[in-house]
Amino acid sequence: EAGVVQSPRYKIIEKKQPVAFWCNPISGHNTLYWYLQNLGQGPELLIRYENEEAVDDSQLPKDRFSAERLKGVDSTLKIQPAELGDSAVYLCASSFRTGEQFFGPGTRLTVL
Amino acid sequence: DAKTTQPPSMDCAEGRAANLPCNHSTISGNEYVYWYRQIHSQGPQYIIHGLKNNETNEMASLIITEDRKSSTLILPHATLRDTAVYYCIVLALYNQGGKLIFGQGTELSVKP
Numbered sequence: 723e724a725g726v727v728q729s730p731r732y733k734i735i736e737k738k739q740p741v742a743f744w745c746n747p748i749s750g751h752n753t754l755y756w757y758l759q760n761l762g763q764g765p766e767l768l769i770r771y772e773n774e775e776a777v778d779d780s781q782l783p784k785d786r787f788s789a790e791r792l793k794g795v796d797s798t799l800k801i802q803p804a805e806l807g808d809s810a811v812y813l814c815a816s817s818f819r820t821g822e823q824f825f826g827p828g829t830r831l832t833v834l
Numbered sequence: 835d836a837k838t839t840q841p842p843s844m845d846c847a848e849g850r851a852a853n854l855p856c857n858h859s860t861i862s863g864n865e866y867v868y869w870y871r872q873i874h875s876q877g878p879q880y881i882i883h884g885l886k887n888n889e890t891n892e893m894a895s896l897i898i899t900e901d902r903k904s905s906t907l908i909l910p911h912a913t914l915r916d917t918a919v920y921y922c923i924v925l926a927l928y929n930q931g932g933k934l935i936f937g938q939g940t941e942l943s944v945k946p
Contacts, residue, residue: 755933764921764938764939765934767933770933813877815877815878821866821883823878823934826877827877828876
């Protein structure tokens with residue numbers, strides 16, 4: 723069974739540039755999460771989707787971050803414009819209505 | 835804020851049992867205890883969860899005290915591949931699809 727797929731694995735951009743991350747969850751998982759992980763810290767939830775609906779986006783900085791999950795499958799997280807402090811690992815996870823979440827390998831973003 | 839307390843680091847000899855403690859003194863009756871781990875440069879991985887009874891699976895055992903204020907994750911025969919950060923998380927029964935609140939976790943180093 724394929725796990726959660728994320729791309730790219732690494733991204734280096736200059737500040738003020740836009741960036742996008744893509745996630746393909748495990749087939750059949752209707753819940754999708756985006757987490758942010760700073761160095762040395764545990765992951766923090768940015769947004770949670772139930773099918774196409776964002777049911778918890780309270781931690782998403784909406785001035786520069788946006789996300790979408792068209793058709794309730796793949797999801798894209800975008801930052802525009804990126805700031806130096808956005809350098810982190812962005813993790814995607816999916817689940818089937820249980821506390822058992824399956825995480826992808828993450829995208830490591832470096833903003834110069 | 836995380837509702838759990840874990841030691842920041844622990845060492846374990848290869849082949850020996852690793853016992854990772856977690857305090858969750860404010861846990862409520864409808865909250866489960868979940869354990870995840872994160873190997874370097876990978877996303878977190880679900881290990882096990884329990885409500886009040888001890889649980890065992892192919893990866894580990896979970897021992898929850900009778901008052902449910904603390905628990906211990908046991909890796910019966912630790913290997914070098916078990917070196918990771920281990921997170922103890924409490925999650926409400928009604929919030930099974932909700933966000934995981936990660937604390938600092940315990941960095942377990944398994945040594946030859």
